[in-house]
Amino acid sequence: MSSQPPNPQQASLQRVLRPPLPPDTPVLEGTHSGSAKGSGVMPPAERHPAVPQPQTAADLTYGAYLAVDELLRLQRPLSEAHDELEFIVVHQVFELWFRLLLHELETVRDTLDRDDVRAARALLLRCSEIVTSLVATLPLLETMRPSGFLEFRARLGGASGLQSRQFREIEFLSGLRDPRYLRLFDRDPENRAVLERRLREPTVWDAALGVFARRGLPTQPEGRLVDALAATHGRPEWRDLDDLVDALLEYDSRFALWRYRHLLMVERLIGGRAGTGEADVRALEAEKPSPAAPEAAPLPATPGAAYPSGAAYLQRTLPKRFFPLLWQSRTRIGT
Numbered sequence: 001m002s003s004q005p006p007n008p009q010q011a012s013l014q015r016v017l018r019p020p021l022p023p024d025t026p027v028l029e030g031t032h033s034g035s036a037k038g039s040g041v042m043p044p045a046e047r048h049p050a051v052p053q054p055q056t057a058a059d060l061t062y063g064a065y066l067a068v069d070e071l072l073r074l075q076r077p078l079s080e081a082h083d084e085l086e087f088i089v090v091h092q093v094f095e096l097w098f099r100l101l102l103h104e105l106e107t108v109r110d111t112l113d114r115d116d117v118r119a120a121r122a123l124l125l126r127c128s129e130i131v132t133s134l135v136a137t138l139p140l141l142e143t144m145r146p147s148g149f150l151e152f153r154a155r156l157g158g159a160s161g162l163q164s165r166q167f168r169e170i171e172f173l174s175g176l177r178d179p180r181y182l183r184l185f186d187r188d189p190e191n192r193a194v195l196e197r198r199l200r201e202p203t204v205w206d207a208a209l210g211v212f213a214r215r216g217l218p219t220q221p222e223g224r225l226v227d228a229l230a231a232t233h234g235r236p237e238w239r240d241l242d243d244l245v246d247a248l249l250e251y252d253s254r255f256a257l258w259r260y261r262h263l264l265m266v267e268r269l270i271g272g273r274a275g276t277g278e279a280d281v282r283a284l285e286a287e288k289p290s291p292a293a294p295e296a297a298p299l300p301a302t303p304g305a306a307y308p309s310g311a312a313y314l315q316r317t318l319p320k321r322f323f324p325l326l327w328q329s330r331t332r333i334g335t
Contacts, residue, residue, distance in 0.1 A: 081151035083144045090141055098166035101130045105173050105204055112207035117240045124247035131254035138265045149269055160277025165191040172198040174322040175205030180287040184280050205323060226325055230332035245326055252322045263314040275310025
């Protein structure tokens with residue numbers, strides 16, 4: 001049987017996922033090409049701490065490898081409400097997807113820094129599928145009726161999705177930096193420090209700009225980049241960059257869909273009520289908006305109350321885009 005020729009894209013992706021290690025590198029420590037000390041990039045040991053492994057592969061079991069027993073002990077309902085377990089599991093699943101998405105986005109950024117556009121595009125497509133999995137989980141929450149949620153909602157106190165550190169990391173790493181969100185972690189210095197570091201890190205958008213610049217496209221002023229990207233669209237000699245732009249837009253599109261579906265789920269579950277993150281929304285309102293933040297206008301208040309609704313806050317986040325210049329370039333194509 002004749003062997004099939006190697007797939008260049010798969011080989012390129014494998015080089016990203018399994019880069020060669022120096023002979024003396026301990027297996028569990030890992031490496032990261034863009035994370036030298038002082039670079040501002042989070043060291044891999046802090047992102048993915050190693051888990052002690054059995055002495056031999058023969059000793060490893062499915063449950064031990066996935067830490068199933070520990071995982072199943074992490075659901076701790078605060079009430080006897082039937083639906084609370086579903087609520088906890090779904091949000092823990094969200095956080096696991098966020099962790100994977102951060103891992104892939106970091107690799108996309110570092111791969112673009114090495115000008116491996118093909119591998120970066122492949123990983124961006126994976127990022128898009130992760131976001132699709134997030135969106136696909138929302139209908140499960142929508143099987144919960146408002147009355148079922150109200151059975152345990154008061155137990156949540158001020159706990160809110162606004163406090164998801166990983167979600168803010170994804171926004172910062174993708175290119176949507178808004179330092180106002182740091183304020184939500186004033187009482188959590190460890191997580192605030194992580195976000196401060198993310199704000200200093202290069203983003204996926206920074207890495208894409210680097211690729212454009214090294215390929216001879218003007219990146220400043222922004223209007224020239226928009227025109228240049230429009231001019232390269234559909235031209236065979238620019239096909240790899242054109243495909244990269246498509247992959248970035250696909251990821252951005254899926255995230256926009258997540259924002260919209262999340263809003264619909266919240267409206268379906270609590271309508272125009274204030275969310276559990278009322279205090280956090282007030283804190284954001286007190287901060288001077290970032291120029292990059294589209295939700296700069298004051299939030300409308302919930303009818304009959306003196307605080308804004310959760311749905312109103314989410315409504316304002318719908319215009320957020322990670323790569324607005326790429327969207328603008330679509331208008332210029334063919335003009």
